[in-house]
Amino acid sequence: MSAKRLAVLVVPVLVLIASALAQVNEVSITAGRTFVSTQTVPTTGLPVHFGNEESIAFNYARFLKSFGVFGLYAELPVAIYPRMDVNYHLGTTPKDIGALFVTPSVRVNVFSGDSVTPWVSVGGGYGRFREAPVTLYENPNPSSGSNTGVVQFGAGLDVWFWHTWGGRFEARDFYSGAPALNVDTGRSRQHNYYVGVGVMHRF
Secondary structure (H helix, E strand, O other): OOHHHHHHHHHHHHHHHHHHOOOOEEEEEEEEEEEOOOEEEOOOOEEEEEOOEEEEEEEEEEEEEEEOOEEEEEEEEEEEEEEEEEEEOOOOOEOEEEEEEEOOEEEEEEOOOOOEEEEEEEEEEEEEEEEOOEEOOOOEOOOOEEEEEEEEEEEEEEEEEEOOEEEEEEEEEEEEEOOOOOOOOOOOEEEEEEEEEEEEEEO
């Protein structure tokens, strides 16, 4: 077989292999804090305060298509805050709450493929609240967990600093139903604002 014919056979195979090995997947882990704004109980006029607790977020993303400088990704953000203190003067609220949010989303990166790329994200999915077994004043708490739908809005900045490794700053709003607080704040939903920084890997 001539070298020319061999090249005709080998080159398409190499192209297919290169396409299969293209770095279209990303994983990231960030750590930060989640903020929930103070809520007021209308019947008492007293506020319910939430601690700004340490949180962690994981993300898997897959590149779908590019449109000029824009890159379209499917992603799966997962955010957790294990324990957030709850403070209400009458002591009837859970001592603390925790949350898990899983929200399949669509992400658009600007200057996709460059070393510095800002992005925005939107999606929705599932949330699970854990309420402490006791109230603030150590009485038994009747609620132990509640499920909710979640809408996710996010924005961030990725900086690829070494080969397939990069850093990420992200801010996301997990807009969920309200946890079982044993008091009526007049709200059926709440904003859970997550801000974090961490590392990324592309493969």
